[in-house]
Amino acid sequence: MCNLYNLKASPHDIAAAFVAVEALGVALAKDYVSPGRSGLVVTGSAADRQLQAMRWGFPPPQGVRNPVVNVRNYVSPFWRSALANPDRRCIVPVTSFQEWSVDPDPTTGKKRPYWFSVPSRPIFAFAGVWRPTGDAPAYAFLTTGYEDDPSTHLVGAIHPKAMPVVLHEEDYDRWLQAPVEDALTLATPYPSQLMAVL
Template identity: 25%
Template structure:
């Protein structure tokens, strides 16, 4: 899953990396959460100057996908992620997978390692960033939702896939990362059907990300500064069986 992420790069760097036209500068954001506006990159009808390739446009959308057939958002669950394995056939995402695939630029994302149920430890937050640094692009889906009064809002979801071996130590899911050489294919919905881009929705290579343990400041949406990404020391997780054996040994030492 991906429930928090960050985009801290300079706006010009983001536009250049995505090869997209933007609407001006934007601030660094260290704690982007569902329901907030997020930057997405879409393919437009216009052509790039001197090329037959579609022009890309960076626009804002609400992070929380609403299918066009939803009558009242209050009666619909918040869909901020879409599972890559089922999005092609799922009613909520089927149309967007075919017609409205987008890219979501990011500097990295946050994930939490949950302790065993029998443990009283707190979840440990991690800042997951590319080892090489720089900007990455998540696979996303977009839908424009229209209300009964005619107003419209662009909404989006970030796609996730099963975690690779490295990330599985923290969580079983991770965002789908689209590499720059595949941007055009992912965004080209007219000629590239969902089944033809399905292979792009795979976990990235094992050494792509590094996970940095951080404090629980990221848990609160109101915390939005760079201190969220400051590393903190963390104890290695103890397997439930090992923890039980340790407890038993302490009990035996009382006699």
């Protein structure tokens, strides 16, 4: 489960990378995003994409303390309306993301953070969903398991439970506009050979 990612690019460069209009006042306080903090998302179709700031994490359901930042169960009623409505889907710009090792480091006894990037794409994107909330819109992004043995995947070898759904550039509009059954076919592990560990 990804709980930290970097966005080391200016809003202007991010908007240009996604052919999006930059909303007024879009800026991040830091070059990373953690749960509950503001991040940037792209909404809309190819003709009217907009880059805007939202808070990372849906308000939690009753009895849950922290915001819900990752979409794992696509059929859950908690996510159903956001996934089914193309107007509530978004793409989440990222420059790298962190996953923790499952096993502690033998020398320190602590889990180790690993950072992943897509070298050919300085700014890439997660498949996300968003919704309006009382004070500010909130977003979360999808995660996916591995089709085969997790240890055969670059991310899975370190974090076998799941990884964020990284979209191919040619799939942005499909994620943002397609019927939910088609859009969810994009929820697969991004190819290892296109990724790197930093």
